[in-house]
Amino acid sequence: MTIGDGHDLKSRRFAGDEVLQACYDKERVLGRGDSGPAVKKVQEALIILGIPVPKVGADGVFGGETELAVRSYQEARGLKVDGIIGAETIGSLDSEFYTGPPEPSASPSTEPQMSEIPTPLKPESPVRSPRASTIILEGESPVEPKVPPAPSVKEPKVPPVEEAPDLEPLHVPPVKHAHVPPVPPVREVSARPEHTLRHVETKPPSTAPFAAPVTPEIPQADSQGRKFHSSGIWNEDSYLEIQGGQSMHFKVKNLHVHASTIRIKANNGESQGAAIQSQNSSDFEFSRDGKEPCDWRFDIETDSDTALLEWYLYSNWIPE
The missing domain is CATH 2.60.120.1300 (Jelly Rolls)
Incomplete structure (x- = not known):
């Protein structure tokens, strides 16, 4: 089992788990009697996909209910129905939760990096720009720069506006407001799984998580x-x-x-x-x-x- 050899689990839910990676590499399987974080991840994935483990839930122990849930998933996906987590089953689960590679990060900033300066800089002397200084010769008064006058602009003549005759006001009929039915309140839906094992209808494998089909109402x-x-x-x-x-x-x-x-x-x-x-x-x-x-x-x-x-x-x- 080598993580990073190109044959790895890709979804965030399973990637990096050494036990599940070993199952994916056909080096071991998970079955009845096994326990640990890897079993819990599989139980949580089955519950999310609509195949609950009603009595024990995601307790990390591979018991009879977990085996029945795995069989239901395998039956629904057209896999070999053996009730264990091998390479085919964990690969199918991984593909359902894989959402693609992460989006590329933003391009690095184009601002230049500041180099390190070993000693502090000395402040520049407050010397005024020569253009901003007033030149005064000995014996003379300050000479102000001559600014040419701005060219005069003739304002265009605007003809007088004749007053418009009085107009009768338009009669606008009142607007009848349409009756809008009240919006029914949103019903909260519990995220807890159903407390029964249900048979899941067989259908071909899919790359997206599926919802459990609607079954007839149970007496x-x-x-x-x-x-x-x-x-x-x-x-x-x-x-x-x-x-x-x-x-x-x-x-x-x-x-x-x-x-x-x-x-x-x-x-x-x-x-x-x-x-x-x-x-x-x-x-x-x-x-x-x-x-x-x-x-x-x-x-x-x-x-x-x-x-x-x-x-x-x-x-x-x-x-x-």
Whole structure:
């Protein structure tokens, strides 16, 4: 890894970071379990691009939520979806935040530089200019210089101006003021990211930061009154560690053009699976006893790494 060899990250957000530069030079990758300032920079960049890390935010720890956010970005940019920061992914992120080289600085001043003087200058003697001095000869009075008189200028004759006849005043109809509707007040928009992982629609790579597409409105409760907890996408084997209530409900939709098989195993011993046709949904429910909030872990198995499943989770207890 050599910074300054011509193969460098260019954006102000990533340039000069030795860990991310090593990823760009294919000398290492960032993945689950890594931590530090480099991971935090990637998390902040994803949040700015509209792919939030809802629960942990930009905490500098590469956990499950950060991996899902990286996968969402890779899916949206048409990159290899592996959930790690390698040369291709950090290069794509860097290109989105690179705004070009800095503008050239102003041209140097053309004023001459003052040379250093070892000793102070002596002030000049107050000698008046010969032209400004009055010459007086002995025995004579001062002679004032003769100034030729200015040539006389004849003023041109101006003919008298005849008074204009009185004119009737013009009748100007009153101006009706147009009705201007009041300007509605500006609504403040919070800069905090949404507290859910959302699937981002796939589109070709772009050199400018993109905004997350508008997704259908998510129901805030299911048929049993459980509240919306979180959401995201799965496209291969994964796991999810979260806090929830005693009753948990997954609604999983298949976004792929082919049918996909999924199995969800919970840490309470329950395991459920289903084959979901394209654009169809399936429901998976889990329950347990204990004091809320409950610590849940769900292991997800899919039939292939080409699966694309969008999930919504509902719970009878949600984080504040």
